[in-house]
Amino acid sequence: MKYKHDIKHYIHQQNWDNSTATSGVTNILKGKSCIKIELFRERRSSDKESTFVIPLRPKEAIMADLKPVEIEKARDHFEIYDFEGQGKIDCKDLGDLLRSLDTRPTIATITKNGGTKKKGEKMLTFDEFLPIYSQVRKEKEQGTHADFMEGLKVYDKSENGTMLAAELAHVLLSLGERLSDPEVEEIMKCCAGTEDEDGFIKYEPFVKAVMAGPFPEEAQ
Numbered sequence: 370m371k372y373k374h375d376i377k378h379y380i381h382q383q384n385w386d387n388s389t390a391t392s393g394v395t396n397i398l399k400g401k402s403c404i405k406i407e408l409f410r411e412r413r414s415s416d417k418e419s420t421f422v423i424p425l426r427p428k429e430a431i432m433a434d435l436k437p438v439e440i441e442k443a444r445d446h447f448e449i450y451d452f453e454g455q456g457k458i459d460c461k462d463l464g465d466l467l468r469s470l471d472t473r474p475t476i477a478t479i480t481k482n483g484g485t486k487k488k489g490e491k492m493l494t495f496d497e498f499l500p501i502y503s504q505v506r507k508e509k510e511q512g513t514h515a516d517f518m519e520g521l522k523v524y525d526k527s528e529n530g531t532m533l534a535a536e537l538a539h540v541l542l543s544l545g546e547r548l549s550d551p552e553v554e555e556i557m558k559c560c561a562g563t564e565d566e567d568g569f570i571k572y573e574p575f576v577k578a579v580m581a582g583p584f585p586e587e588a589q
Contacts, residue, residue: 434503443502446470447495458498460484460491466498472505473512476546517576524572531569534561 435443450458450466458466463484467474474482482501485491493501524532524540534557541553548556560578561570 435499440499443470443499444495447498457492457494459488460493461486461488463493463498463501467502467505470502470506472502472508474505474508478505478508514576514580517580518573521572521576530571530573531565532572533568534564534570535568537561537570537572537575 446466446469447458449469450462452459460483463482464474464476464479467479482505483491483493521532521537521540522528524536526532538553538557541548541556542550556579561575564570
């Protein structure tokens with residue numbers, strides 16, 4: 370039985386004598402933070418039903434927090450980033466893995482959870498990744514489509530849904546979690562579209578492309 374160790378530990382704590390025997394678990398109710406187990410136990414003079422609650426261990430708490438389909442999806446994505454097939458990912462890829470699972474962690478969040486800037490510094494197993502994924506997916510959304518559109522309208526001088534590509538690049542370089550020049554160049558190339566002859570782009574398609582994440586076909 371999955372919780373056999375916990376039941377034996379509980380019986381030992383209760384100082385039941387050697388004649389005590391559990392004749393069957395009648396019900397198990399699993400919550401997010403504990404497990405309630407109802408069992409029928411025998412003693413020398415009487416039979417008695419007993420109910421006790423045991424706290425969930427960390428991994429079990431995570432399993433209770435995530436649905437089976439979410440755990441399987443996380444495992445599938447984890448295996449994609451397990452390039453060596455050793456059951457581990459390089460922490461350099463932690464941010465990409467989290468974003469592929471429809472979360473939007475900041476660079477600070479990734480670093481706080483063990484993300485590294487260089488490959489080979491640290492590895493992460495799936496069991497170690499699960500609590501990180503569980504926590505990150507609970508965190509507040511990092512801005513909505515409406516938030517980003519409202520912010521970029523400041524640069525829409527003609528109020529026609531366009532802004533200078535150079536101004537967008539400046540925003541990415543100077544505001545919020547600042548990106549590096551190569552990062553800005555890459556995101557502009559992938560998401561900003563083609564500039565018109567005056568250097569303007571339509572910024573709503575840019576917002577949609579960025580929010581779709583690295584796997585936009587899955588977000589549709």
